[in-house]
Amino acid sequence: MPYVATADPPRSVPKFAATAVLPVAAVTALAHCVATLLGRGYWFDEVYMLAIGRYHLDWGSADQPPAATALAALMDAVAPGSVFALRLPAMLATVGAVVLAAMIAREFGGHRRAQGLTAVAQATALWPTLTGHWLTPYTLEPVQWLAILWLLVRWVRLRDDRLLVALGAVVGIAVMTKFQVLLLCAVLLVCIAITGPRDLLQRPALWLGAAIAIAVAAPTLWWQQSHGWPQWQMTRVVAGEADALYGGRPGIAVQLIVYAGVLGVFLGLYGAWQLLRAPHWRQYRFVAVTAMTLYVVFVATLGRPYYLAGLYGVLAAAGAVSLQRRRAGKPAGRRWPARVGVLTSVATAVLILVFSVGATRSDIGEDIARTTAQAYQNLPGPRREHTALLGESYIVAAYLDGYAPQYGLPPAHSTNRSYGYFAPPAESVDTVLYVGRNPDAVRGYFGSAEKVGTVNDDLDIYLLSKHRQPWQQIWPRLRTLTVS
Incomplete structure (x- = not known):
């Protein structure tokens, strides 16, 4: 009752x-x-x-x-x-x-x-x-x-x-x-x-x-x-x-x-x-x-x-x-x-x-940022101004952003989870450093793709150049909440 x-x-x-x-x-x-x-x-x-x-x-x-x-x-x-x-x-x-x-x-x-x-x-x-x-x-x-x-x-x-x-x-x-x-x-x-x-x-x-x-x-x-x-x-x-x-x-x-x-x-x-x-x-x-x-x-x-x-x-x-x-009300018994x-x-x-x-003792996140920073710094100065960082997943992008001040990286982008709802790269950006396992999802939007680095034999870094469509069109198509 x-x-x-x-x-x-x-x-x-x-x-x-x-x-x-x-x-x-x-x-x-x-x-x-x-x-x-x-x-x-x-x-x-x-x-x-x-x-x-x-x-x-x-x-x-x-x-x-x-x-x-x-x-x-x-x-x-x-x-x-x-x-x-x-x-x-x-x-x-x-x-x-x-x-x-x-x-x-x-x-x-x-x-x-x-x-x-x-x-x-x-x-x-x-x-x-x-x-x-x-x-x-x-x-x-x-x-x-x-x-x-x-x-x-x-x-x-x-x-x-x-x-x-x-x-x-x-x-x-x-x-x-x-x-x-x-x-x-x-x-x-x-x-x-x-x-x-x-x-x-x-x-x-x-x-x-x-x-x-x-x-x-x-x-x-x-x-x-x-x-x-x-x-x-x-x-x-x-x-x-x-x-x-x-x-x-x-x-x-x-x-x-x-x-x-x-x-x-x-x-x-x-x-x-x-x-x-x-x-x-x-x-x-x-x-x-x-x-x-x-x-x-x-x-x-x-x-x-x-x-x-x-x-x-x-x-x-x-x-x-x-x-x-x-x-x-009961006598004290064993408390063991x-x-x-x-x-x-x-x-x-x-x-x-x-x-x-x-x-949290693994340094995978810092390794991602350090290796990406090396690839980014190897780009000629004028090209860096038109290059963005693109993580395959929100985890990769978050690690890049977390260690960005330490390694002099610009803010990262991703089409995954919350990152997909943030602003895409500026239209002046025609090149990205893509950090992930497989760039096939975005490769078709660029004229060329070149592997420029590897992170602990687990993630690769690709330089994707000459994007073919405006970012405002690309971004909604690639946006996903699922981690691949």
């Missing part, structure tokens, strides 16, 4: 367990700082944010809202070329998610141990551990989703409508970061209408908050509309990549759960079960129903396996508090199972963090 609001006064909650939560947050921050310092180069998604922010900052792009790119531009302006500075917003978001997850456990009635256990579960979740020091939209997203859930959970306890106004601002910022939050909000509203608390939907403050969210997100929504909603087209691209990247629906179904980490999987599944069945969790049942609904949607539509990362903390909080309730779970989760997270460091 759906939860119905009562006139009961708000229940009190335990104090925030700073001595249990903040050390976990501090260790998390230190771990990601060390991972950044041990790495050598950029992760390809974060150099993509840097490239867009540095050269193409706008209210949107084909596959990203502007928040991450704006942060990249800001950090690049404050500390040009500093990878550590670039990653500070991501690390702060990752640490903030740890604290917010513990605060949700507190709202649920969790004492010191439950709050600390939740913080550890969030800190050792595999996806945040892997990506928590890379400035990307999917790194910023978990803290925003947890903020949304914390405001809702706190409202259920306090019935303070100011929280709903704040909720609107958070949702607006989240939309400017990643559009999946729109689906989260839609599913939350439906689940609350079904399971309660239904009086939430009757609060004017909720709809005031919705108006604020729309106002905050309006510029990027307008950008998408005026460019034909390429973000909507990206859903088909994401689905098309699922088999090759994640093993199709079976792989996504498993990874959506496994990415919560060892402790997160146990607490999350137990928490979801308790939310669905225990009478005292009735007012928060919408949390579990929302998570289950989104799980089914993301598996069915072949979404990315990290799309639930923003819900791991709230489910872990429910699990940790449920364990606390189960042990209440919990300790083994924590240690196993931490050990697994350390391995994932080491893998993450290895992923």
Whole structure:
């Protein structure tokens, strides 16, 4: 039966367990700082944010809202070329998610141990551990989703409508970061209408908050509309990549759960079960129903396996508090199972963090820029003035742009992903240095093609000369969201 609001006064909650939560947050921050310092180069998604922010900052792009790119531009302006500075917003978001997850456990009635256990579960979740020091939209997203859930959970306890106004601002910022939050909000509203608390939907403050969210997100929504909603087209691209990247629906179904980490999987599944069945969790049942609904949607539509990362903390909080309730009034028993779970989760997270460091120790991005710069500098001066850089994929173009100041390169172009929606080369450009595996897609638009370099036996550099048609005609024909 759906939860119905009562006139009961708000229940009190335990104090925030700073001595249990903040050390976990501090260790998390230190771990990601060390991972950044041990790495050598950029992760390809974060150099993509840097490239867009540095050269193409706008209210949107084909596959990203502007928040991450704006942060990249800001950090690049404050500390040009500093990878550590670039990653500070991501690390702060990752640490903030740890604290917010513990605060949700507190709202649920969790004492010191439950709050600390939740913080550890969030800190050792595999996806945040892997990506928590890379400035990307999917790194910023978990803290925003947890903020949304914390405001809702706190409202259920306090019935303070100011929280709903704040909720609107958070949702607006989240939309400017990643559009999946729109689906989260839609599913939350439906689940609350079904399971309660239904009086939430009757609060004017909720709809005031919705108006604020729309106002905050309006510029990027307008950008998408005026460019034909390429973000909507990206859903088909994401689905098309699922088999090759994640093993199709079976792989996504498993990874959506496994990415919560060892402790997160146990607490999350137990928490979801308790939310669905225990009478005292009735007012928060919408949390579990929302998570289950989104799980089914993301598996069915072949979404990315990290799309639930923003819900791991709230489910872990429910699990940790449920364990606390189960042990209440019972004699203290052996605590080794919990300790083994924590240690196993931490050990697994350390391995994932080491893998993450290895992923950015490769100098492939710098090699691309260095070799391209050599080919570019070998051109006669007058010819360089009429030559543009053209990357086969957005990844290649982003690496060229990321290292452009270091190697004296002009801004790069590509017809792939967001780059395809940026301005094409000037009409005075009749030659391009094409960096990729195969120039056949563009070779027909030029009079000649000459191989002038190779990058690590993986990518080639071609000099394509004498383009035959105006760039304004060529560009729309070559534009693609799919990475070849």
